Every structure is written in structure tokens, then in C-alpha cells.
Amino acid sequence: MSRSKRAAPPALSQSRTYSTAEVARMWAVSESSVKRWSDSGALACVRTPGGHRRFTMQALLDFQRAGGAGRDDGGADHRGATADATQLDLAVAGRDWSRLQELYYEAAVAGDEAAGAALLERAFQDGISAIESKERILTPVLHLIGERWRRGELNIWEEHLASQVTLAATGHLHRRLPRAPAHGRVALCGCPEGDLHEIALQMVVETLEAEGWRAISLGPNTPLFSFADAVQRFSPQLVCISATIVHDLERLRRDYKHFYRAARHHAARIVIGGAAFADPQVHDIFLHDFRAIGLTDFLEYVRREFPPSDAAT
Secondary structure, three states: OOOOOOOOOOOOOOOOEEEHHHHHHHHOOOHHHHHHHHHHOOOOOEEOOOOOEEEEHHHHHHHHHOOHHHHOOOOHHHHHHHHHHHHHHHHHHOOOHHHHHHHHHHHHHOOOHHHHHHHHHHHHHOOOOHHHHHHHHHHHHHHHHHHHHHOOOOOHHHHHHHHHHHHHHHHHHHOOOOOOOOOOOEEEEEEEOOOOOOHHHHHHHHHHHHOOOEEEEEEEEEOHHHHHHHHHHHOOOEEEEEOOOOOOHHHHHHHHHHHHHHHHHOOOEEEEEOHHHHOHHHHHHOOOOEEEOOHHHHHHHHHHHOOHHHOOO
């Protein structure tokens, strides 16, 4: 005996309005609940010439922020999960970056890898690129978490959980993304000795892999003499150095000269990026071809300097 299929929620758009039935289906509640919220003034509506209720995207967002579909008695667990999913859908459709950051923050500090991955995947399904999610959602949240940890408002384990969630979530999305055909170019990516910040490094690797590169991650905390050895071994066209913090500038200055000679011998371009390079002393040590201020900036450089038509066959 065949089962009737449940109707899918309506596709969300900022420019249209939604009927009572569509909102009820979206939130998995009865139409009478939607009407009751509307009549009470909790959920704003506009009326058609025929007197029918229509709901704007802004009204739905405002309602969700005020408590949303979880305000009814009974069925709290089901409606709570539904409300969470609906809040994500609405925030994605409305490009509500602040709300998306809040949702990701909650998942990150709770160590909820599934929720973190679901947020990125839902955003991608709605046309938000992986880089846009990383720059407009993940990066601000990670900066906030780091700042709250430094102020003593978060425990170190919460900061570690957030890092693990982010690595898992970006990796999950990356495995599902379409990739450009491999073109034979090689990039080495890593963080200098003493820098344990792996997330930005992984984002750089994922960006290059999506562009068809063989991106070899040397990992965090990699001495510059090891960078030089890897250049000799792999003859890359590009070397990317991500640094959030650095130590022992005199040692860096000495070791970087050796690395720089190796990179130039193999005609490798050098790209640097990260908060450490805002310090003029650090910036001046790391002679480079380009300093990226974000993933979008980095991607534009790669596409400009390494066009597909010039790739080795």
C-alpha cells in the first residue's frame, strides 16, 4: 500500500510573501496555530484584497527571533527541532549573517559537528559559496570565540571544540563541492614553527583543491627549513604561508632566507596571509609575491596569476 508523500516546504525568497498554508507546512504546525499567532499580533501579516493573510520574509524572521514556532504548548521536542531548522532556513534565505553567526556559534561551542556541517551545507544549497560562508560566518565566529576565551568568558575546551567543529564542517562541505579538473599544478601550504592555528590553513588548502590544484598541507608548526626541504622535493608553483602568531623573529629571519632562495630557485610564487603579518617586523621578514587579506582576495590572485589556459598538460 503506497503512502502519501508529505508536501515539501516552500522555497524561501525575500521578494515574495507566503500563505498561511505555506507557513504552516514550513514550520510543521497547524494552520490554526499560524492564524492564532497572527491574530495575537505575534506574527505580522498583510491582507490581500480578498482578506487572506500573507506573510513577508521579514515578518517570519522577526517571529522566529521572538521565540518562533516553539511558543505552543505540547510537542516541545519536535517543535523545538523544527524551529531550529526553520530559523536556519530563514536566516540563509534572508542572508541574515548575524543570525547565521549566532547559530554557528551555538553549534561550535557545543561541539555539535552535525549542526555545524548542516549549516554550511544548507547555505551552499541556497547559493552561498563555501568561501562566502567561511568569510562571513565562520571567520567572525572564530574571532569572537578567541576573544571571549582571552577575556576568560569561555573555557579552553570550548575553544578547542569550536575548532574541531569547524575543521569537520568545512571538510564535510569540501567533500561535496564540485572541483575544477586537475591541471598538474602543485602548492605547498603550512604554518611556521610555533603556530598551531590549523583552520585558516585548511581553508587555503580547500580553496586550492577546488581550483584543481594538488595542495599539499605541511601542517601547522612547520619549521621554515622544512618548507625549504619540501620545495626541493615537490617543486611547487605556489607556496602559501599562513601565520596567526610567530615566535623568535631572529630565527625566522635566518631560516626564511634559506627557504626564500629555495622557492626562487624553483620559480615558486610565495603568498602569505594571517594576522601575524599585520606586524611590520614580521611582514618585512617574509619576502613574498602577494599578501592575501582573505580567501576571496587569495582566490582572485590565484585565478589571475595561474589561469587555466596556462596550466601544464
